[in-house]
Amino acid sequence: MTKSKFTDILQCIHCSEGSLIFNDSGDVLKCSACSKQYMVTDKVPVILPEEGYTVEAQTEIHNQSKSVFRYIDHYEKDAYSSDYFAKRDSGTEHIERRTREYIAAQVNGEAGRILDVGCGKAWVAQLFCPAGYDVVSMDISLRNTSKALKKFPFENHFAVVADAFHLPFKVSTFDYIIASEIIEHVHDPNTFIKNLFSILKPDGKLIITTPYKEKIQYSLCIHCNKPTPLHAHLHSFDEKILESFYRDKDLKNWKSILFGNKLLIHLRTHIILKYLNFKLWMMADRVFNMIFKAPARILVIGTKN
Numbered sequence: 001m002t003k004s005k006f007t008d009i010l011q012c013i014h015c016s017e018g019s020l021i022f023n024d025s026g027d028v029l030k031c032s033a034c035s036k037q038y039m040v041t042d043k044v045p046v047i048l049p050e051e052g053y054t055v056e057a058q059t060e061i062h063n064q065s066k067s068v069f070r071y072i073d074h075y076e077k078d079a080y081s082s083d084y085f086a087k088r089d090s091g092t093e094h095i096e097r098r099t100r101e102y103i104a105a106q107v108n109g110e111a112g113r114i115l116d117v118g119c120g121k122a123w124v125a126q127l128f129c130p131a132g133y134d135v136v137s138m139d140i141s142l143r144n145t146s147k148a149l150k151k152f153p154f155e156n157h158f159a160v161v162a163d164a165f166h167l168p169f170k171v172s173t174f175d176y177i178i179a180s181e182i183i184e185h186v187h188d189p190n191t192f193i194k195n196l197f198s199i200l201k202p203d204g205k206l207i208i209t210t211p212y213k214e215k216i217q218y219s220l221c222i223h224c225n226k227p228t229p230l231h232a233h234l235h236s237f238d239e240k241i242l243e244s245f246y247r248d249k250d251l252k253n254w255k256s257i258l259f260g261n262k263l264l265i266h267l268r269t270h271i272i273l274k275y276l277n278f279k280l281w282m283m284a285d286r287v288f289n290m291i292f293k294a295p296a297r298i299l300v301i302g303t304k305n
Helices: 003-008 060-065 071-081 090-104 123-128 142-151 189-198 239-244 262-266 278-291
Strands: 020-022 028-031 037-041 044-047 113-117 134-139 157-162 174-180 200-211 218-220 227-229 251-261 295-304
Touching (some): 003 020, 090 123, 090 174, 090 200, 090 295, 113 123, 123 134, 134 142, 142 157, 174 189, 189 200, 189 295, 239 295, 251 278, 262 278, 262 295
Parallel strands (some): 044 157, 113 174, 134 157, 174 200
Antiparallel strands (some): 020 028, 028 037, 037 044, 200 295, 218 227
């Protein structure tokens, strides 16, 4: 995907009609319909709503604690307090590796266009760009997206600062959309999934992973003295909940996969199991979940008609 083809898939979030075009210097994108302008920093377009820093979103957790959630501002700051590119401990790295392998197994086309929602350390670009896929790394944080481009400067790797609730893409744009470990953080999972489905191509796949039936824990915030969910996880999901969020006519089907046995994780068996290839590890994990059903992760795949 060339630079011009990248702008071909972009759409103004201000008027929801115009295409976005680079100026001669490449540091501004301008809407062809309403002339709205968006800045480009470190080769990354920043396409956020004007009221982005004051957008307030409430969940049951926030209503109970009578707190205000300015989510765009929150996750922009989070990128500076949490280094997604930093090395993880061995146990965390192992479950993240297996999650990536499960996701990769669902991407089975010869080529296509992939949107990585909440790109974090940009492993999607690292894995799929060399395989010939066009990858768009999307995150609310400029820090994450610009670092992703610098770390993986493939010609078919692009990045954009954007919000899943104000997507800057035209309908039927992507063959695959990957939202890994993201949905538990968003204030409105229903709209989140609906928006992502709208920019999928026919026969495209929306791939979501998240903790399974997580028991959300709280700590006491030192600033406001109110209970705060650990890791900013706002929701807990199982397959029924996730599949209930979207049932429109353009849904072909949902498929759910449970994995990551908690007993194996608790016993730190990754020290040995990390040497198994994905298929062997998957078999071992499934056997343990048959004996002691305690999956830590769920992967759901929604296919578009």
